[in-house]
Each structure stands twice: as structure tokens, then as C-alpha cells.
Amino acid sequence: MATDGKPGWNWLLWAGFALSVIAFLSYFAFFVEFPLTRNFPWANLLLFAIAAALLAVGIRRTFRPPKSYRGKIFGPILAGLSALIFGFFVFAIFVAARHLPASAAAPRVGVKAPDFTLSDSDNRPVSLANLLTEPISGAAPKGVMLVFYRGYW
């Protein structure tokens, strides 16, 4: 604490900035793994909110007597960088991710799915007809779920 006239170390500003970075990265590194935290990034928005609160308190106390804290210059800079990170996160999750092809000609309910033959992970050819007819644990399949995904995992 700044009792000897020297400005005190304003850890709130650094903690707020660090938490903003964590709030951004943790979505892609961790929270994206779970449907509950991926489909709406509430965990990350909560972290951003805590980061904003830390920065707000940190900046407030640089300008408030009686105690003096550092950060009159770098406080607003860290807050600005945090706001940029937040803005980029919102853009990446809610705006950029909506730029998807229309897929107007994708198979619709009631039509036959086009047949295909592709290699499985052991390089064996597998056709849609195989998937629809080959017994699973002794019984004929009741259906097939086709999941197309982006890849590069």
C-alpha cells in the first residue's frame, strides 16, 4: 500500500488484463470441448465481466485520493487492450462464425441421401450402403447419423 508517498503497485490492472487474455484463449483451448460452454460462451463472458470489474476498480483507484496507485497511463492502455480483446472475441464467436455457405441444395428431410464411398480411418472403403445395412452387434441398423465436421482437429 502507498503510505510512504510512493505510488503502490496496482495489481488490479494487471490481473484484469491477464484475465481478459485468459477469457479469450480459454474458449478455444478448453470451453469449446463442452456443448454447454461452447454453444453459448457464458463462461468466457463471465470471465470478461470479472476482468472489466478489476480494471474499473484499478483505474478508479489511480485517480482517487488519499492513496496513490500507479497506472494513470498504463491503466487506460491495459483497459483499451482488454476492450479490443473482448471486441475480437465477440466478433469471432457471434459474427465471423455465421459466415457459412447457404447449403441450399443439401439433402432435406424426406429425400434419399446421395450414396458415396470413402475411406475409413484404417483406409478401408466404406459406402453409405454399407453403413445402412451392415449389422451392429448382430442387429440391422435402425438408421445412420452422418456428421460432417470441419476437420483439422
Next chain:
Amino acid sequence: MAAISVDPPDASRNLRAKRGYTYTFLSDPDTAVIKRYDLLHPKAGPDEHDVARPAEFLLDPSGTVRWVNLTENYWIRATPGQLLQATSALR
């Protein structure tokens, strides 16, 4: 259940081993099937590679589509619960 992407069989084998997935993974590196299903997302992968947009189709034993999910935001995918609910229509 079968998962389809542009990943080569090697990558899918590693992914299955790493995550313990037991269902079928199919490789469509030249995007022929992805295009046939109109799911191509051009240049959306790393290094501007073409990838599939996320999509799920439930087919009945005759190969007829019974349920489709085309997400509007690629972070939002069908949850395991939604897939299971869709399959309950086939029972």
C-alpha cells in the same frame, strides 16, 4: 454413426485413438462427397483449405433423410442430447 471431414485417414486414426471415439470416421480429402451434399465451405480451413461446414443428417434404413441440422454459427453444434432425441424417432 459416421463422421465425415477432409482429414486424411491417418489424422482420423490419431483422433480416434486420442479421444477414444469408436464410431466410423470417413475421409473426403478431395471434398467430392462434401460437394455432393452441398456442404463445401471454401477456404475456411487452415491455410485457406476447403472444409465441410458442420452438418448432421439422420437417415432411416432406406437411406431417406429423417432429420437435418445445419448450424448457422459454426461454434453452435447439435448436442449429444439433440442427436439422441432425433434418433428416438426411428425406434
